[in-house]
Amino acid sequence: MKAVFKQTQGMLPVSTSYCPGCTHGVAHRIIMETLDEMGLLGKAIGVAPIGCSVVAHQFMNVDMCESAHGRAPAVATAIRRVHPDRIVYTYQGDGDLASIGMAEIVHAAARGEKFSTFFINNGIYGMTGGQMAPTTLIGQRATTCVDGRTREQAGMPLKICELLATLDGPAYIERVALNSPAHIRKAKKAVRRAFEIQQEGKGFTFVELLSTCPTNWGLTPPKAMEWLEENMIPYYPLGVFREPEVK
Amino acid sequence: MARKFKVVFDRERCKGCELCKSFCPKKIIEMDTQVNAKGYCPAMITEQEKCIGCQSCATVCPDCAIEIFEEEE
Amino acid sequence: MSEKVLMKGNEAFAEAVIRGGVRFYFGYPITPQSEIPEFMSRELPKWGGKFLQAESELGAINMAYGCGAAGGNGFISSSSPGIALMQEGMSFLCSAEVPVVLLNASRGGPGIGSIQPGQADYNQVTRGGGNGDYKMPVFAPASIQEAIDILYDAPALADQWRNPVMVLVDGLMGQMMEPVLMPEPKKPLESADIPTVKPWAISGSEKGTRSVVKSLRLQPEVLEEHVEHLFEKYGRMEKELVRVETENVENAEVVFVAFGTMARLVKEAMEILESQGVKAGMIRPISLWPYPYEAFDKIGKNCKAVISAELSMGQMVQDVKLGVEGRWPVRLIHRVGGMLPTSLDIVEKTRKILEEVR
Numbered sequence: 050m051k052a053v054f055k056q057t058q059g060m061l062p063v064s065t066s067y068c069p070g071c072t073h074g075v076a077h078r079i080i081m082e083t084l085d086e087m088g089l090l091g092k093a094i095g096v097a098p099i100g101c102s103v104v105a106h107q108f109m110n111v112d113m114c115e116s117a118h119g120r121a122p123a124v125a126t127a128i129r130r131v132h133p134d135r136i137v138y139t140y141q142g143d144g145d146l147a148s149i150g151m152a153e154i155v156h157a158a159a160r161g162e163k164f165s166t167f168f169i170n171n172g173i174y175g176m177t178g179g180q181m182a183p184t185t186l187i188g189q190r191a192t193t194c195v196d197g198r199t200r201e202q203a204g205m206p207l208k209i210c211e212l213l214a215t216l217d218g219p220a221y222i223e224r225v226a227l228n229s230p231a232h233i234r235k236a237k238k239a240v241r242r243a244f245e246i247q248q249e250g251k252g253f254t255f256v257e258l259l260s261t262c263p264t265n266w267g268l269t270p271p272k273a274m275e276w277l278e279e280n281m282i283p284y285y286p287l288g289v290f291r292e293p294e295v296k
Numbered sequence: 297m298a299r300k301f302k303v304v305f306d307r308e309r310c311k312g313c314e315l316c317k318s319f320c321p322k323k324i325i326e327m328d329t330q331v332n333a334k335g336y337c338p339a340m341i342t343e344q345e346k347c348i349g350c351q352s353c354a355t356v357c358p359d360c361a362i363e364i365f366e367e368e369e
Numbered sequence: 370m371s372e373k374v375l376m377k378g379n380e381a382f383a384e385a386v387i388r389g390g391v392r393f394y395f396g397y398p399i400t401p402q403s404e405i406p407e408f409m410s411r412e413l414p415k416w417g418g419k420f421l422q423a424e425s426e427l428g429a430i431n432m433a434y435g436c437g438a439a440g441g442n443g444f445i446s447s448s449s450p451g452i453a454l455m456q457e458g459m460s461f462l463c464s465a466e467v468p469v470v471l472l473n474a475s476r477g478g479p480g481i482g483s484i485q486p487g488q489a490d491y492n493q494v495t496r497g498g499g500n501g502d503y504k505m506p507v508f509a510p511a512s513i514q515e516a517i518d519i520l521y522d523a524p525a526l527a528d529q530w531r532n533p534v535m536v537l538v539d540g541l542m543g544q545m546m547e548p549v550l551m552p553e554p555k556k557p558l559e560s561a562d563i564p565t566v567k568p569w570a571i572s573g574s575e576k577g578t579r580s581v582v583k584s585l586r587l588q589p590e591v592l593e594e595h596v597e598h599l600f601e602k603y604g605r606m607e608k609e610l611v612r613v614e615t616e617n618v619e620n621a622e623v624v625f626v627a628f629g630t631m632a633r634l635v636k637e638a639m640e641i642l643e644s645q646g647v648k649a650g651m652i653r654p655i656s657l658w659p660y661p662y663e664a665f666d667k668i669g670k671n672c673k674a675v676i677s678a679e680l681s682m683g684q685m686v687q688d689v690k691l692g693v694e695g696r697w698p699v700r701l702i703h704r705v706g707g708m709l710p711t712s713l714d715i716v717e718k719t720r721k722i723l724e725e726v727r
Contacts, residue, residue, distance in 0.1 A: 050302065054354040054364035065359060069336065070313030074358025091575025094439065106581045112571040114438045114582035117461050120431035123423065127435030127443070128571065130393060130419045132560055135573050153431070156424035230319055230352040263313075271318035274356075 059085040061110045066101075070270020072227040072260040073101060076140075076169055077108055079237040083244060084111065084136070093136045094128055096121040098145035101175040105140055119150020122157035125164040136247060137164035144174045147183040147207050154213070161218040161252035165243040168209060171260040172281065179265030183207045186284055191265075206284065210257050214290040220252035222290040226259040226282060228274040235287075251293045259285055300367040301349040303341045309361040312336035316353035316362060322346045325353060373550050378513050379404035379474075379543040381551075382446075382536070383412065385517040386470055388554040390524040391444040392418035395432035397425055397451060400484040401540030402474035405446040417557070426451040430458030437467035438582040440563035440570030442524045446472035448540075449490050450481055453498060459533060460499025463599070464584035468527035470520070471535045474543050477707035485707020486539035486630050489681035494537055495658045495688075502596050504603040506530075506610050507657040509537040509628040513547040515655070521552050528567075530606060537657065539680075541630050541709075606659060613661035614653040619669040621650030623719055624697075626689045627678040628654050630709070635678050638715035645716070647723070652692075657685075665692035674726045676719060678702045680709070698726045 059081025067073045084093050090111055097105040099118035106113035116124040121139035129137045146154050146168050154166065173191055174180040181191040181198055184206045188197040198206075210224045221243055225236035236258055243254035259281050261273035268276055303325075310332065316339050317325040324346050327337040339361070341347065347364075354362040376384075383405045394413055396406040406422060413420045423429035429445050436443035447455065452473045462469060475490045477483035494507045506526070510516035519536055527534040558566060564576035571580045586592035616639075618624050623642070627635040632653045639649040648671070652664045668675070675697045677686035683701045690699050700722045704710045710718075 050365040051368055052363060053301070053349055053366050054351045054362070056360045056363055060360050064309050064311075064334070067358065069311035070315055070358060072358055074360070075356065078358075078360055092573045094571050094573060096435070103585055106583065110574070110579065112574050112580045114435070114571050115465070115585055116434070117431060117457055120427065120434075120458075123428040123431035124435035124438070126421070126428075127393065127395065127432040127441070128439040130421070131436055131439035131441035131563070132572055134560075152424050153428055156428065230350075230355040233355050270313040270315050274315070274318070 057082045057085040059090055059110050061108055063108065065108050066104055068264040070261065070263045070273065073169065075227045075233055076167065076258050076260060077105065079233065080138070080140070080167060080240055081109055083237060083240045087241070087244060089136050089244065093138065094132065096125045096128070096139040098139070098141040100142035100145050102140055102142060102169065119145050119148070120153055121145070121150065122153040122162070122166065126157055126162050129162060129164050136244060139164065139166045141166060141168055142175070143170045143172065143182045143184040147209050155216070158213045158253050158255065159216045159218040161220065163247055163250060163252060165247050165254040165256070167240070168255065168257040169260045170209070170257055170285065171262040172206070173262050173265045175262050175265055186280055189280070208285060210255070210290045213255055218253055219255055219291050220293045221246045221254040224257040224259065224285060224287050224290070226277060226287055228259065228261065228277040246293055299349060300345070301347040302344060302365045302367065303347055303353065304363045304365065305339050305341070306361040307332050307338045308334070309359045310336060310338035311359055312338055313358065314339070315356045315358070319352045319356050321350060321352065322348060373548040375546050376513065376549050377404070377544065377546050378516070378538070380408050381513050381517055381549055382472060382520055382538070383408040384551060385520040386444050386523065387413060387416050387418065388552055389521040390555045390557045391442045391470060392416065392557050393436045393441045393443040394418065394420050395423050395429045395436070395443065395445050397423050397429050397447065399448045399451045401476060401543050402446050402448050402472065404543065405472065426454035427458070430455035433469040434458055434462050434465070434467055437462065437469045438465065438571055440558070440567040440572055442528070442558055444470045444472070446474070448474045449476050449478050449487065452490065452493065456498035459505065460497065460501050460503055461584055462533045463503035463505060464501065465582050466531040467533070467582060468531055469533045470523040470527055471533055472520070473535055473537050475537060475539050477705065483707040484540060486541045486709065487680050487705070487707060488539070488629065488631060489684065489705060491657065491679070491681060491684035494535055495660070503599065504606070504658060505533050505535055506606060506659070507535045507537055508612065508655055509657050510655065511629055511632045511653060513542065513545070514549045516542065517549055517551065530602065532602070537629065539630050610656055611659045611661050612655035613664045614655060615651070615664050615667055617648070617650035618652060618667050620671055621648045621669070622671050622673045623647065623649050623723060624668050624672055624675045625649065625651045625678050626654070626675060626685065627651065628657065628685070631678050631680055634710060634712055635715060637712035638719065641712055641716045642719060647719070660688045660692070662692040668697065672697050674698045674700055674722050676700050676702055676722060678715065681705060
């Protein structure tokens, strides 16, 4: 018998703390599979955010640190300077990156910092119990907008890839989704591309992964995958927003 | 000769989210009626021989609970 | 052997910490210490170091955290309102036991306050403005040479204790010039040596162990154990890191307690008082935490009053009272808002206090 799908050593052999069907587990796995396949597990340094994935270091089998809410890009900026030969990444949710940490991500991107950011966008605050996020869609319900987000009351959801693509600093920006096997395979290619560009020293790489939060969305995991397809992708279109220039 | 695959579920890591079941093109994944230690009904394969080795189940699994092997000739 | 050179405070502070082994600086401009980031941007690359102007004080303190967590010897500098913004990071650094050297050029407050010297951040730096139980050594030099010596030792001290170390000065000390002796540069820690010298640091797991730097401990019993571990360390710091200078406290009828710039002014006042026949002594805390409470036991029986002299409405005076333990009357001489008392002001107020307590 030969293995055609073997679990990566990049994930520690423990059960994650994430809810059933939460795509954090998928995002974790494809990032770790990629580092494993590239032979980089021993050279990678990860920065965990505040949010459900504050405990990512309990599952990702690489050197890691936690960071204060939103500050992961500042932390990674310094790590990369201390260890210029390592692969550095931040793993951040939408509250962490797109709300409280907006200054840090924008400035790290503008500086063209040579690390990769994986931005988990599920349009809600998971850990604190389902409050409205900066990426919550118009009409989407949350515990701080129980009748659905309105433009009048809370303004419009932030499109981070598009926003960062206005900067000259980033080398690579892509938005992918984790809601089907085909999309996950594409997402993994984007993760790999981000690490490759980082390795080549070309600058800041950013992958937004549209994700689900079945618990706080109030949907079963399979229904959440469909909801993402029908509601998130039309507002947050998938695709590459920045590629390194071919010389 | 058709290729033969074996899907192995880690019963204890499975949280019974049913994503593998919903994405299986052959509809050969079901949830067990017996719960695991965490109290979830884990996924299991009903007709192993119908598996086409597409890896959809393992790809969408958020809990690293699925491995797939191919029988060698 | 090097010779004494005339140096401006801010530049001397920066050079001393580089000579002490710092190779990473992260900062955000704020008066009255902006010459430090300017100096660092110019000079640090010449030593093989890296300078980065952060997007904010929040960015700077978290860069310092990333640097320290990765095993680098980092330095950041700011002033009162900027230090206020960094408090979350300081709590985080202390909990995660990440070393870094911080310089705080304190100014008048509250709010944006003024840019003139102030000591109203005493509570902020000694009690911690961040959340939770944590401590950080704070040293308050009273001369540029003393600041140099402290900053030169600070990177090693931060590493030794795996804790942030703060040096508290003010704009006056940053701007004045004094003849100083710069110590010989220490050998800096190279990136390649971090995995062996600091195996706890995040440098990649190929070193053989996996490192995790963190402060979250969701299980109450685990967090309690961690805080008790921190306080066992702080207890040892309280024994080993107290630094104080005392002068004539055994025979004095009035004992001043003052640090930093205020200690310099008190020193002038003491000479005038002596000439007027008033025996004056001084306890000059150099470490504000741990505080030199035991120095108060040296005060002799001629003492009529202990005077806390501060550039605040009276913050250190609480520690003075703890040191005095009710043995002598405690009074306060102070100015705020960036105003400094003259030595004659101090003399006059001291004479009034002595009349009142007699």
